[in-house]
Amino acid sequence: MTTRTSPQAAPLRLFSFAAPSRFYALSGLLVPWLWAGAVVMTVLGLYMGFFVAPTDATQGEVYRIIFIHVPAAWMSMLLYLVMAFWAVIGWAFNARLASMVARAIAPTGAMFTFLALWTGALWGRPTWGTYWEWDARMTSELILLFLYLGYIALVNAIDDVRRADNAGALLALVGTVNVPIIYFSVKWWNTLHQGASVSLTAAPKMASTMLTAMLIMTVACWLYAFAVVFMRTRGIILERERDTDWVRALASGGAR
Amino acid sequence: MNWGSWQEFFDMGGNGFFVWGSYGVSLLCMVFEPWRAAVRHRQARAEARRRLDEPSDDD
Numbered sequence: 001m002t003t004r005t006s007p008q009a010a011p012l013r014l015f016s017f018a019a020p021s022r023f024y025a026l027s028g029l030l031v032p033w034l035w036a037g038a039v040v041m042t043v044l045g046l047y048m049g050f051f052v053a054p055t056d057a058t059q060g061e062v063y064r065i066i067f068i069h070v071p072a073a074w075m076s077m078l079l080y081l082v083m084a085f086w087a088v089i090g091w092a093f094n095a096r097l098a099s100m101v102a103r104a105i106a107p108t109g110a111m112f113t114f115l116a117l118w119t120g121a122l123w124g125r126p127t128w129g130t131y132w133e134w135d136a137r138m139t140s141e142l143i144l145l146f147l148y149l150g151y152i153a154l155v156n157a158i159d160d161v162r163r164a165d166n167a168g169a170l171l172a173l174v175g176t177v178n179v180p181i182i183y184f185s186v187k188w189w190n191t192l193h194q195g196a197s198v199s200l201t202a203a204p205k206m207a208s209t210m211l212t213a214m215l216i217m218t219v220a221c222w223l224y225a226f227a228v229v230f231m232r233t234r235g236i237i238l239e240r241e242r243d244t245d246w247v248r249a250l251a252s253g254g255a256r
Numbered sequence: 257m258n259w260g261s262w263q264e265f266f267d268m269g270g271n272g273f274f275v276w277g278s279y280g281v282s283l284l285c286m287v288f289e290p291w292r293a294a295v296r297h298r299q300a301r302a303e304a305r306r307r308l309d310e311p312s313d314d315d
Contacts, residue, residue: 050265055258061269065278072282107292111285119278126271224286231293238300242307251304 020097020237021246027230034227045216053209065123071218073116077179079109084176087169099165104232110148136185137193147175
């Protein structure tokens with residue numbers, strides 16, 4: 001895996017896609033399909049959410065923010081764990097592509113964290129009477145945003161690319177302690193934020209059409225995240241590998 | 257069907273500002289982010305192509 005010859009030369013093994021050149025080619029094929037899936041699922045999920053799911057008995061129509069708020073909040077936590085995982089893999093095994101993927105995930109995770117906070121604020125005003133409260137759930141989610149931004153700032157502040165990757169991995173790893181704090185905050189503390197509406201162990205506390213719409217929107221967010229992270233990873237690969245033979249061949253061929 | 261008219265749909269039971277403020281900003285973010293990623297990829301490709309002509313460039 002240390003050779004930088006053309007991708008066709010090496011036989012296909014389990015870790016073949018850990019070679020940036022192979023990942024670049026494969027992800028390039030997947031991105032259009034991921035976008036198509038994300039758009040289809042979003043249209044379907046919003047149709048379910050706005051036209052099929054009924055008006056909520058206590059909250060009226062404003063509850064419909066849930067169809068973006070909950071998927072965004074789930075993605076914000078999940079993407080952080082995925083980012084930290086790949087950052088640590090890249091650090092521990094000196095796997096370049098893993099570090100690149102970790103860097104590519106950070107802006108997307110920060111975006112979903114911002115959306116969870118933003119939609120939560122707009123939902124909180126009509127239902128709780130306040131845009132913001134320093135309760136455990138909201139404060140820990142805000143810290144998650146700062147962890148993403150801190151990771152991005154740190155890896156960009158160190159000139160040596162691999163040293164930057166490794167420093168970022170340490171920060172990401174330490175920050176993972178915040179994710180269970182966010183998740184369990186509504187149980188551990190008496191928060192303004194309500195408890196979980198969906199759990200693996202109990203029946204959902206919402207109408208089935210509401211739940212279906214929310215899960216479809218979650219799938220849409222997943223597909224969106226894969227698509228945009230792959231796009232950004234491809235850019236990072238070209239930035240870092242621009243002096244290798246395979247990128248030169250790619251550039252001279254005028255290929256996409 | 258929940259809505260008698262488009263007016264009712266946009267009004268969201270008097271909470272249109274909060275509902276559409278949420279979805280509007282989400283849409284903006286989800287258009288802006290992929291656009292930035294595409295620009296970054298395009299620039300990296302252009303830079304790789306530029307380097308073919310100037311192989312001695314040190315950076």
